[in-house]
Amino acid sequence: MLKTFPKGGVHPPETKLSANEAIQVLPIPDSVTIPIAQHIGAPSTPVVKKGDKILVGQLLAKSSGFVSANIHSSVSGTVQKIDNVPDSSGYKRQSVIIKVEGDDWDENIDRSKEVKDDISLSKEEIIKKIFDSGIVGLGGATFPSHVKLSIPKGKTAEILIINGVECEPYLTSDHRLMLERSEELIVGTKILMKALGVGKAIIGIENNKPDAIEKLNKVNDNSSISIEALKVQYPQGGEKQLIKALTNREVPSGGLPIDVGAVVHNVGTALAVYEAIQKNKPLFERIVTLTGKSVSKPANYLVRIGTPISAIIERSGGLPEDTGKVINGGPMMGKAVNFLDAPVTKGTSGITIMPDEESHRGIIKDCIRCARCTQVCPIGLEPYLLMTLTEKSLFERLEKNDVMDCIECGSCSYTCPSDRPLLDYIRLGKVTVSKIIRARRQQ
Numbered sequence: 129m130l131k132t133f134p135k136g137g138v139h140p141p142e143t144k145l146s147a148n149e150a151i152q153v154l155p156i157p158d159s160v161t162i163p164i165a166q167h168i169g170a171p172s173t174p175v176v177k178k179g180d181k182i183l184v185g186q187l188l189a190k191s192s193g194f195v196s197a198n199i200h201s202s203v204s205g206t207v208q209k210i211d212n213v214p215d216s217s218g219y220k221r222q223s224v225i226i227k228v229e230g231d232d233w234d235e236n237i238d239r240s241k242e243v244k245d246d247i248s249l250s251k252e253e254i255i256k257k258i259f260d261s262g263i264v265g266l267g268g269a270t271f272p273s274h275v276k277l278s279i280p281k282g283k284t285a286e287i288l289i290i291n292g293v294e295c296e297p298y299l300t301s302d303h304r305l306m307l308e309r310s311e312e313l314i315v316g317t318k319i320l321m322k323a324l325g326v327g328k329a330i331i332g333i334e335n336n337k338p339d340a341i342e343k344l345n346k347v348n349d350n351s352s353i354s355i356e357a358l359k360v361q362y363p364q365g366g367e368k369q370l371i372k373a374l375t376n377r378e379v380p381s382g383g384l385p386i387d388v389g390a391v392v393h394n395v396g397t398a399l400a401v402y403e404a405i406q407k408n409k410p411l412f413e414r415i416v417t418l419t420g421k422s423v424s425k426p427a428n429y430l431v432r433i434g435t436p437i438s439a440i441i442e443r444s445g446g447l448p449e450d451t452g453k454v455i456n457g458g459p460m461m462g463k464a465v466n467f468l469d470a471p472v473t474k475g476t477s478g479i480t481i482m483p484d485e486e487s488h489r490g491i492i493k494d495c496i497r498c499a500r501c502t503q504v505c506p507i508g509l510e511p512y513l514l515m516t517l518t519e520k521s522l523f524e525r526l527e528k529n530d531v532m533d534c535i536e537c538g539s540c541s542y543t544c545p546s547d548r549p550l551l552d553y554i555r556l557g558k559v560t561v562s563k564i565i566r567a568r569r570q571q
Contacts, residue, residue: 130335130359133369136506137361138539140460142336146300146419146426151308153430154416154443158228160203160434161213162188163221166473167270169195174224180207185234185410188224191259197272198262202412202432205229215473216437216456218466226434237409243311244406247319254323254405261404262411262474266396267291267302267365268457270475273401276391277323286389288321288329289374290398292344293358293365295334296458299478301415302395304428306333306340309399310347316402317353324391329353330374331395334360362460363537367392369506381533396477416440416472420481422448431472437479438468452487455480460538490547501540501550507533511540511550518557527561534558 165171172189176182182201189199205228212220233239249257259274279285290313294302306313317329333341335357344355358364358373368379370392377388385392393401396414403409412433419426424445431440437454441447447454447468455462458480465479501511509530517526531554540550 130357131373132359132361133364133372133506135508136504136539137363137369138504138542139360140297140362140542142360143298143421144300144303144336145298145421145423146417146428147303149300149304149427151304151415151428151430154432154435154440156203156228156231156432157435157439159205159208159226160228160432161223161225161436161471162199162202162434163213163215163223163471163473164189164199165221166199166433166475167197167264167272169193169197169272171222172196172199174210174222176207176224178207178209181205182207182226183232183234185237185412195272195275197264198260198410200262200410200412201226202434203228204232214467214470216465216467216470217463223471238407243315245315247315247322247405249405251323251325254319257404258323258401261400261409263397263400263404264411264474265394266400266414266474266477267394268461268475268477273393273397276393277320279324279386283386284389285324285326285386285391286328287375287391288317288324288326289370289390289392290317290329290331290395291365291370291392292331292333292337292340292395293370294337295360295362295365296460296462297362298419298480299417299458300419301417301428301477303337303340305395305399305415306337307343310343312402313395313398314344314348314350314353315406316398316400318350319401319405320393320398321352327352331355332358332370332374334358334364336360363506363535363539366506366535366537368535381530411474414472414474414476416476417478418444419478420448420483422450422483423481424448431476433473434471436469436471437465440472440479441468441481448481448483450483450485451481452484453482455482460542461536489549492548493546495546495548498545500543500545504539504543506537506539507535509534511554512548514557515548515550515553518553518560523557523560523564526557527564531557531561532565
């Protein structure tokens, strides 16, 4: 029997329209807009100014704290300005705007296609190099990767888990990465194992990707790395759900994976680690899926950070006439794009274009106490209650009912027969409770 997490979850239509589309290199745009905050934590501090000449891979903004990340240029050219520019949600973020002039790379970056398997750096050197290269979690969370590798005192890492689940409907960027960059992914996994000092790693993949499972088993030459097929069940890509499915260890409420000896990294992150350590290449490009039922050419692209989302859409045939919504990410956890010229960032795994007929919410009706939302919650929360507490501003009760444990998977809203915006209210409640917690800690 295939492994999976034991409670909750849903199985929305997979709609993996671009699964068989090989990764294409998206042409470099005339200019890029590179935000200095593309990660969880403190924004970076710009180290360039208007008029500076820039190379591909050059540092643009330096990390401003432990939980922060360096930002590098994805193009060569001239810094036009540093300004506040709307992101995909419409909020203005400080960004470096660069006019593209050629494609000249930092000479220290190894651009050869040779796969390098020899890992010469020490554990400490690996973690520093990952920090220097600005690597963050590429599954969407964008948590700085060097922080995950810096194990707190009193904790011990026992196992590395590589997340190749890609349970979000429509998205296929990780799937194509596992097929086309499998050798580098295995080396990246070995590097992460060395950085953590662990002797075991598991790459978890849902069994709707049999070709990726077969390919990784074929190229894997390390008996300490196992490839595990998992039952298809959303949101299996959540850290706590994946750890439970693969190891039967349960991360406690309010806890972190390291509390049960596990560290989880996405397959995209593992590839970025390989490129940083073996090729001296900072994180300045990533694989992005462009997809949707009405899209004429669903595809997977290798995209330079800072490229306008509109450029990817145009490459795939333009915006369909029946477009109702453009989503940054997938339909379950993604967020609506309000500005199509917003830049691709490190956290952009895909752009999903939904037809108008599928883009509208149903009419909100009264809760019928069916308990379906509690049945599908993978954390075991009571989403109907969390929404009510948020509506009534009962934030102390909201905190006591573990709202901060919500992983925002959207299973509750997807299942609700009354079309109640459960996740919207829970997200609002989490923001308020997090402010209360921060204020309490500062007292």
